[in-house]
Amino acid sequence: MSTMQSVLIVEDEMIIAANISMQLNHLGYHVNGIIPRAEEVLPHIKLQVPDILLMDINLKGEMDGIELAGLIQNEYKIPIIYLTANADEVHFNRAKSTNPYAFISKPFKKIDLQRAIELTIIRVAEEKNSKPNEEIPNEPFMLSDSIFVRHHDKMVKINIHDILYIEAERNYCKIHCKDKEHLIVSTLKDLEEKLTVNHLMRIHRSFIVNLFHIDEIANTHVVIARKAIPLSAELKKQLLLHIQKI
Structure with missing residues (x-):
């Protein structure tokens, strides 16, 4: 055995x-x-x-x-x-x-x-x-301008400005950046509660977007880096007001 x-x-x-x-x-x-x-x-x-x-x-x-x-x-x-x-x-x-x-x-x-x-x-x-490594936390943690996420046996820094949008996929989230994607084990709701910057906003049950990277706003969606992201009708007015304030 x-x-x-x-x-x-x-x-x-x-x-x-x-x-x-x-x-x-x-x-x-x-x-x-x-x-x-x-x-x-x-x-x-x-x-x-x-x-x-x-x-x-x-x-x-x-x-x-x-x-x-x-x-x-x-x-x-x-x-x-x-x-x-x-x-x-x-x-x-x-x-x-x-x-x-x-x-x-x-x-x-x-x-x-x-x-x-x-x-x-x-x-x-x-x-x-072999000599054990220092314990690496599983949960992502936030700083004022960045998020640290676990990747194998290390924590990787993601600059918040580089985030285009965050997409929910069941019990994890995919963070889309300019040149890379990061998968993290977290619900979108939990991640939203941890984010404190005012230019990251939830516009749909499955998406948080970086307002600075929005290229177009249509009736039913926004466009970021040529990606059409659905926009909830009830959140559209809130999005327009929020953009004017940042």
Whole structure:
């Protein structure tokens, strides 16, 4: 029996997922769960954190496995092993940026799964024996002119002036800047309560915008960096009044 107790399988092809689960059981691991949809993973992890995450890259739906891995890493330090039938350069480079512990190409044999997990266990043990880093907070925190968000094992500074708009996507937010996007684990409501600058304003249930970057205001939307962002009818008057004051 391995020192790793549990493995969570994120795979939308249930026949493959069931086969992986059976092989893991034969190898002496506990299957923490089988989840086919990306949006179900974080709620599951909040209830029961696995020791290892087996993640299919090509999940069906709005979010693929690489995007999901980035979200998970904002909040948890769980070793990720990618499963993929598509090993092209673009997918590999995107996946590599999330620092996975291993890749397993489909179709794979039981020995491939066994070796990937064993190597992950060894690497985790080595990391635990190395000098621990200072604890990095999960929650973003605000300064007067910037936001610090977690990215892997460090906090990254985002200048508020560089924020174009913030978009809500279920239980996380995507901060769109001039040259980059940042995913953070937070609801838009929670983030709105923490923001104190008067030029960041919520104009729709799913969007906060930087008033300085608005290029056009129409009846039903505003335009920022060529992106049409919906504008709630009840907030349009408030937006126009607010713009005149800044």
